[in-house]
Amino acid sequence: MNGVVTWGSVADAIGALATSIGLWTRTSDGITSANSKVAAAVDALAEHKRLAAEAVAEAKRQAAEATAKADQLSSKLYQIEIWARDEFVRKRSFETVVARVERGFADLKPEITGRLDRMSDRIEKINNAGEH
Known part of the structure; x- marks a missing residue:
């Protein structure tokens, strides 16, 4: 009977070994599959990280461009405001001066007309005196 028990033990050992090999193979395949998935x-994570870095860089570039354009627009708006202010003051000042000059001429017109009339009268008197 020792031989039967020994062959039985060997068969059990071979079965256990086959089970262990099968378990090890399945586990190894699972580990290999898990390693592949990892x-x-x-x-994929590295690719997403690269794409995210590119997107951030592009967003920063666009933000810098937008800031530069906003600065340019701000500067241009300031220049327009200064120009408008200067032109308004110049125009208003010019119109004020023109109005003053027109009033001055209007005030001088009767005086100049009177002097011209007196001068014409004198010239006529001188001409008439020379004819006699």
């Missing part, structure tokens, strides 16, 4: 996830 590697793929790491690659």
Whole structure:
């Protein structure tokens, strides 16, 4: 009977070994599959990280461009405001001066007309005196 028990023990050991090998193979396949999935996830994460960095860089570039354009518009608006202010003051000042000059001429017109009339009268008197 020792031989039967020994062969039985060997058969049990071979069965246990086959089960262990099967379990090890399935576990190894699972680990290999998990490692492949982890590697793929790491690659995908690296790609997403690269894309995110590119998107951030592009957003910063666009923000810098927008800031530069806003600065240019602000500067141009300031120049327009200064120009409008200067032109308004110049125009208003010019109109004020023109109005003063017109009033001055209007005030001088009767005086100049009177003097011209007196001068014409004198010239006529001188001409008439020379004829006699």
